[in-house]
Amino acid sequence: MGNKKLRIAVVGGGIGGLTIAIALKQHGIDCKVYEQTAELREVGAAIALSANAMRFYDQWGLGPAFDAVGYEASALIYRDGKTGRVIGNHPAGEEYKQRYGARYIGIHRAELQKILFTEVGMENIYLNKRLSTIDDSGDCAVLNFEDGSSAEADFVIGADGVRSKVRELMLGYDDYLYAGYSAFRAIVPIESLPSLPDPSAIQFWMGDGCHLLHYPIGGDRTGDVNFFLVQRDPTPWPHKEWVTPAEDGEQLKYFGDWHPAVVEMLSSAKVDTRWAMNYRMMLGRWSKGRMTLMGDAAHSIVPHHGQGANQSIEDAVVLADCIADMGKGTLSDMQNRYEYLRRGRARKVVYASVTTGDMLHLPPGESRDLRDARLASKEAMANHLDWIHGFDASNFAEPNEKQGGTWM
Numbered sequence: 243m244g245n246k247k248l249r250i251a252v253v254g255g256g257i258g259g260l261t262i263a264i265a266l267k268q269h270g271i272d273c274k275v276y277e278q279t280a281e282l283r284e285v286g287a288a289i290a291l292s293a294n295a296m297r298f299y300d301q302w303g304l305g306p307a308f309d310a311v312g313y314e315a316s317a318l319i320y321r322d323g324k325t326g327r328v329i330g331n332h333p334a335g336e337e338y339k340q341r342y343g344a345r346y347i348g349i350h351r352a353e354l355q356k357i358l359f360t361e362v363g364m365e366n367i368y369l370n371k372r373l374s375t376i377d378d379s380g381d382c383a384v385l386n387f388e389d390g391s392s393a394e395a396d397f398v399i400g401a402d403g404v405r406s407k408v409r410e411l412m413l414g415y416d417d418y419l420y421a422g423y424s425a426f427r428a429i430v431p432i433e434s435l436p437s438l439p440d441p442s443a444i445q446f447w448m449g450d451g452c453h454l455l456h457y458p459i460g461g462d463r464t465g466d467v468n469f470f471l472v473q474r475d476p477t478p479w480p481h482k483e484w485v486t487p488a489e490d491g492e493q494l495k496y497f498g499d500w501h502p503a504v505v506e507m508l509s510s511a512k513v514d515t516r517w518a519m520n521y522r523m524m525l526g527r528w529s530k531g532r533m534t535l536m537g538d539a540a541h542s543i544v545p546h547h548g549q550g551a552n553q554s555i556e557d558a559v560v561l562a563d564c565i566a567d568m569g570k571g572t573l574s575d576m577q578n579r580y581e582y583l584r585r586g587r588a589r590k591v592v593y594a595s596v597t598t599g600d601m602l603h604l605p606p607g608e609s610r611d612l613r614d615a616r617l618a619s620k621e622a623m624a625n626h627l628d629w630i631h632g633f634d635a636s637n638f639a640e641p642n643e644k645q646g647g648t649w650m
């Protein structure tokens with residue numbers, strides 16, 4: 243069956259699901275996006291998009307939409323959490339763009355989704371469609387939704403995130419694991435942060451078993467600051483729910499004696515929830531029958547490299563290219579090619595995200611001193627970032643040294 247005739251159902255209208263719909267549209271291929279929520283709106287959180295993802299939004303002509311609502315970070319700075327001492331300071335902005343070919347921006351998730359669904363077209367997005375089962379035993383896949391409706395498709399893309407139903411249906415069980423970290427996150431107006439040094443930078447404040455990451459968002463150059471606070475606690479996670487109500491001031495438990503700018507930031511926000519950081523093991527296969535996974539559904543990741551959404555966008559570009567190149571080949575050949583091109587890269591980024599968490603949380607001692615020396619070094623920093631941010635997922639025909647050498 244030719245790709246133009248393929249009826250494609252995308253489950254999940256998040257970052258990856260909307261991006262693959264745009265990537266397919268670039269090839270003149272239609273799809274239908276089924277999203278469980280009544281509205282495409284993620285409240286109260288932001289995201290950092292790096293050049294390995296932003297290059298595609300630029301190529302697709304969406305750059306000006308990002309200009310209006312994205313904040314281009316001026317630098318990437320690492321500090322000691324308690325003293326505020328600068329450990330590493332690496333320019334972003336123009337130098338970053340020159341090196342990696344696109345911008346590094348902070349953006350509110352709701353703004354990102356708005357750009358994406360406007361481009362996809364609401365006529366292609368079906369809201370209030372929470373997938374419950376898929377029957378893949380007949381001539382096509384039948385998707386059944388909780389509202390009692392159903393839809394047919396020749397190919398089902400599971401872009402339904404870290405709590406993926408498609409993955410659960412493929413495996414036959416829910417396989418999430420607690421990563422041993424919990425997090426608080428909030429957005430603070432910049433006016434509330436008079437003590438913050440370098441407010442236009444992406445900054446990591448590091449300590450023993452915990453860290454704070456923040457970056458500016460918003461396109462008006464005054465911006466807000468999005469923060470994300472991680473602690474290796476509690477272990478194990480004592481709740482059934484992934485997100486629980488936070489006690490008043492709970493976010494200061496580990497950070498009360500940190501640098502005044504950190505305490506000021508954490509005290510300026512209303513933080514009412516605490517998030518368990520969960521992940522899933524990498525699978526040997528991302529496809530079964532007519533179903534294929536992408537994004538967090540395929541390779542959910544701890545967020546210490548800020549790459550979950552960026553990897554989802556890379557998946558979308560490659561999967562759309564594989565569908566477009568399918569010609570008269572079989573669905574299974576196309577699925578194999580997509581997995582072959584993506585699994586090795588995603589595995590490396592997942593592993594790097596875990597080790598980055600360890601690196602950020604080192605206690606005082608020789609290892610921390612060595613880490614600090616590495617974070618101060620331009621060359622070591624390039625080794626840490628080049629292979630991720632400089633990667634061009636669409637250039638998969640000829641993997642090369644700069645892109646990490648090998649795919650698998």
Ligand SMILES: Cc1cc2nc3c(=O)[nH]c(=O)nc-3n(C[C@H](O)[C@H](O)[C@H](O)COP(=O)(O)OP(=O)(O)OC[C@H]3O[C@@H](n4cnc5c(N)ncnc54)[C@H](O)[C@@H]3O)c2cc1C
Pocket residue numbers: 253254255256257258259276277278279288289290291371372373374401402403404405406407425427470536537538539545548549550551552553554
């Ligand atoms: C605190 C935190 C900070 C992060 N910061 C960054 C960052 O700075 N940069 C970065 O790249 N990544 C970051 N990430 C990771 C990033 O959020 C995810 O990796 C990314 O959203 C994954 O995209 P996705 O499309 O796979 O899934 P999602 O964006 O989660 O989308 C999944 C969609 O599927 C829908 N859905 C789920 N189940 C069903 C169902 N049964 N039926 C229909 N629809 C369904 C959901 O409603 C949702 O809209 C962060 C994550 C966390 C938790």
